[in-house]
Amino acid sequence: MEIQTKEKTNTQQSTQEGFDVYRVRQDFPMLQQKLNGKPFIYLDSAASGQKPQVLMDRLSDFYAHEYGKPNEQHTASKNATEMLQETRQKVADLIKAKSSDEIVFVRGCTEAINVVALGFARGLLQDGDEIIIYLMEHHANIVPWQMAAQDSGAVVKVIPLTETGELDLEALENLISDRTKIISLVHSSQILGTINPIKKITAMAHKKGIPVLVDGAQTAPHMPIDVQDLDCDFFTFSAHKMSGPTGVGVLYGKSEWLEKLPPHNGGGEMCNTVTFEQTTYKSIPKKFEAGTTSFADIISLGAVIDYHHALGMQAIADYEQELLEYGLEKLHQIKGLHILGSAPEKEPVASFTIDGVDVKELEKYLNSEWGIAVKAGSLASQPLMKHLKVEQAIRASFCYYNTKEEIDTLAQAIETFIQKDS
The missing domain is CATH 3.40.640.10 (Type I PLP-dependent aspartate aminotransferase-like (Major domain))
Structure with a gap:
């Protein structure tokens, strides 16, 4: 796995008043990297959060x-x-x-x-x-x-x-x-x-x-x-x-x-x-x-x-809900993709399966070809997966340092993988 330093840019603008995600991202050294030659997109915060420089x-x-x-x-x-x-x-x-x-x-x-x-x-x-x-x-x-x-x-x-x-x-x-x-x-x-x-x-x-x-x-x-x-x-x-x-x-x-x-x-x-x-x-x-x-x-x-x-826990929650809604909308547009769970109140997590797709292979592809980190498998909840009649799923989890552009890239990468294997 090759990790390279990513050049910083100041061209982005705040996505919502009072919460400048692009300014926040500058506080996280790992998010300024490239993974396998691609801008590092970290969508695995449900497993562990990236670390700010203050830590x-x-x-x-x-x-x-x-x-x-x-x-x-x-x-x-x-x-x-x-x-x-x-x-x-x-x-x-x-x-x-x-x-x-x-x-x-x-x-x-x-x-x-x-x-x-x-x-x-x-x-x-x-x-x-x-x-x-x-x-x-x-x-x-x-x-x-x-x-x-x-x-x-x-x-x-x-x-x-x-x-x-x-x-x-x-x-x-x-x-x-x-x-x-x-x-x-x-x-x-x-x-x-x-x-x-x-x-x-x-x-x-x-x-x-x-x-x-x-x-x-x-x-x-x-x-x-x-x-x-x-x-x-x-x-x-x-x-x-x-x-x-x-x-x-x-x-x-x-x-x-x-x-x-x-x-x-x-x-x-x-x-x-x-x-x-x-x-x-x-x-x-x-x-x-x-x-x-x-x-x-x-x-x-x-x-x-x-x-x-300093960021504000409510501001974090509001922005992450915005990301979740955007992410779910994007994922629902992908043919054959099925989101697990439809409760009205959710944390910024989207787990899903795709008809005819090995999610472990998709996980590897996203990492190696697109620099996207997600998690696939039984996700440490085997009884739940058995109840859902699903052997494995893939999970994208969002955090306050993620952007809608990263979600766009995730959706594009998934569709490219489906087309490649069809």
Whole structure:
């Protein structure tokens, strides 16, 4: 794979008042490249977001001028401890948590879900209890609950889909029983794009005292999040999907639930007193952060949050919805192409199949001949794909640094591939 530097241009104009996508693109070094001799078109943000220069600058500056391990007594350490806490507060403010103590730093959204699932298995689930998840889940919100069920004797129950790819609220209500101990579901589908009615679900669950975990991996990067308004008990997301560093995830939990959960890892930094007979743990969130965290990356996440605030999360959401509508219109014009899911409220994701086309071959073609990065396959949701009677699909996911011209190129490339193979 050849990657070449792409010459910058200042000839483009803003696509909508108040959001200059071409100015934004200048903040992302990867988007100034050529891929295999073509302008790099990145349409795989649902997998991971491209990184703004502010992230690299913050990491470099910290390592070069401010480095110290948090929670020690010397000045560099104290400064790092303060920066870490500042980022924790920024995350709390970003998702409207009541307190920064409700923010736990982990290695990713997957680990965050595992923390809750393992905690329930160790202390809150008994034989015959029920865990409710959703048919459209990513594997990261299926496997941990299967493991929790195996360890505790609980049973996993699955919420079905409607024909349009939306959550069946009536079916969910019928699934809930006196043995239901938690509902864990995705905020929006990384395949269908469907945004789920979390407030209705939490209201239904809380009437029976059931907590709700929301996998926000696909929504936190793309829309304003208010966990108090959603009234979810847990909310998880990964930094890398919102253009932040890799290896950093966030677990939000209402303080009363975080207090109930046992820690998932043991070691330094998370305990108060240790004897060979017994260990006492620190208060939340520290009891969940054993060992040395990826604190430099966490601190750099703060700079990315500042960057998103400067752009405006609502402005980001509005522009991405404009891209989604434009993209869906363009794709629908391609003969034989079928979009998966038709829910009225969707995140900026378009997954599709094409009659007679091997999507893995199309994925390779788009990359090698057009410099377009997309994702094809089962998309880490095999149960959903089986339900849809689709073995593989191809996904184009849009972000605030994409343009309508890139979508035009995608549509042109797909039609060229179809014609080539016909």
